[in-house]
Amino acid sequence: MKICFVIQDCTTVGGTERATCRLASEMARRGHEVSIVSIYGVNGKCAFIINDKVGFEVLSDAKYGLQMSVFRRMIETLRSAKRLKKCRSVRKADILICQKFFAVTAGTMAGFSHKMIAGEHFPYLMYGKMLRELRNCIFKKAKRVVVLTESCAESYGKVGIETTVIPDMVSIEGREHCEEGKRIVAAGRLAYEKGFDMLVEAFARENERLKEWKVEIYGEGECRGKLEKLIHDKGMDGRIELKGNTDDIAKVFEHCSFGVVSSRFESFSLVTIEAAACGVPMVAFDCPVGPREILKDGGGLLVENGNIEALGQAIVRMANERELRLRLGKECAKIAERYSAERVCSQWEELLKK
Numbered sequence: 001m002k003i004c005f006v007i008q009d010c011t012t013v014g015g016t017e018r019a020t021c022r023l024a025s026e027m028a029r030r031g032h033e034v035s036i037v038s039i040y041g042v043n044g045k046c047a048f049i050i051n052d053k054v055g056f057e058v059l060s061d062a063k064y065g066l067q068m069s070v071f072r073r074m075i076e077t078l079r080s081a082k083r084l085k086k087c088r089s090v091r092k093a094d095i096l097i098c099q100k101f102f103a104v105t106a107g108t109m110a111g112f113s114h115k116m117i118a119g120e121h122f123p124y125l126m127y128g129k130m131l132r133e134l135r136n137c138i139f140k141k142a143k144r145v146v147v148l149t150e151s152c153a154e155s156y157g158k159v160g161i162e163t164t165v166i167p168d169m170v171s172i173e174g175r176e177h178c179e180e181g182k183r184i185v186a187a188g189r190l191a192y193e194k195g196f197d198m199l200v201e202a203f204a205r206e207n208e209r210l211k212e213w214k215v216e217i218y219g220e221g222e223c224r225g226k227l228e229k230l231i232h233d234k235g236m237d238g239r240i241e242l243k244g245n246t247d248d249i250a251k252v253f254e255h256c257s258f259g260v261v262s263s264r265f266e267s268f269s270l271v272t273i274e275a276a277a278c279g280v281p282m283v284a285f286d287c288p289v290g291p292r293e294i295l296k297d298g299g300g301l302l303v304e305n306g307n308i309e310a311l312g313q314a315i316v317r318m319a320n321e322r323e324l325r326l327r328l329g330k331e332c333a334k335i336a337e338r339y340s341a342e343r344v345c346s347q348w349e350e351l352l353k354k
Contacts, residue, residue: 025054039084081110117142120147149268177278179257190219209316276299282299299328301328
């Protein structure tokens with residue numbers, strides 16, 4: 001089958017981009033003819049390593065961002081639809097998998113909704129009423145709608161949109177966990193929704209009980225400056241480090257003690273299943289959506305969403321109880337199996353047959 005993934009910008013580092021590249025590579029490995037079309041891309045190069053059999057194409061070197069005016073975004077969507085119409089990979093594909101709303105909208109306006117699977121990567125209720133109505137209208141035109149979690153499926157079901165739940169797969173090869181030093185790891189884009197400011201606050205509050213421990217935060221983003229200032233103001237220089245992007249998150253996880261997800265909301269929490277693949281337990285906010293579903297069979301500690309005090313206490317507990325870390329780490333095997341490449345790709349192939 002000829003499968004074309006359409007995404008806003010696959011030259012930038014992000015969870016959706018990483019998941020798309022891994023899925024495309026795995027589907028190519030299974031014998032499908034696969035390509036990735038990035039609507040935008042400043043440098044023209046995919047941000048992640050992909051299978052040699054996967055085609056990669058960038059349609060425009062322009063930039064698109066939410067800082068644009070609504071009018072400018074509308075114009076850019078129209079331009080993107082025209083570019084998709086002209087794109088050979090898109091026209092020749094048997095199925096388009098459009099990742100996130102911008103790509104779904106452009107694909108719909110280009111007239112490809114009859115062969116389009118709309119991939120939704122954010123919680124339904126994070127949007128305002130007007131945006132939810134617009135999404136409902138666009139998604140109803142798609143051949144299929146795929147969401148990452150049961151809670152998202154339930155939300156769309158209430159407005160009459162039938163969805164299929166297919167989670168992201170483990171995007172790294174797991175390695176044997178070998179704890180070295182007292183290191184806590186968090187990873188993700190340095191953005192408001194990831195809540196790294198709350199992690200800094202929680203760790204600083206429990207400083208006296210965590211004197212031998214350090215936090216490493218991997219990723220880049222618009223909040224780097226604010227986080228650097230917060231870390232300095234809290235007296236955490238040298239204790240909490242912003243490590244930048246990494247192209248080998250498995251290597252980071254394999255030697256840490258445990259991880260933390262401090263997000264205000266998540267589309268899924270890919271980092272949680274990546275940690276699980278390495279046998280690393282997590283402390284996580286019970287945010288919408290993702291962590292609760294992933295950790296339902298163990299593998300971590302959930303705390304009330306946004307409760308910084310509870311987060312700090314859970315970090316201290318995990319740091320102080322090695323036996324707890326070992327027990328939860330063993331439970332991670334179930335998570336890795338549930339989100340394995342084989343299992344997730346089989347779910348996609350079943351959907352593509354319909």
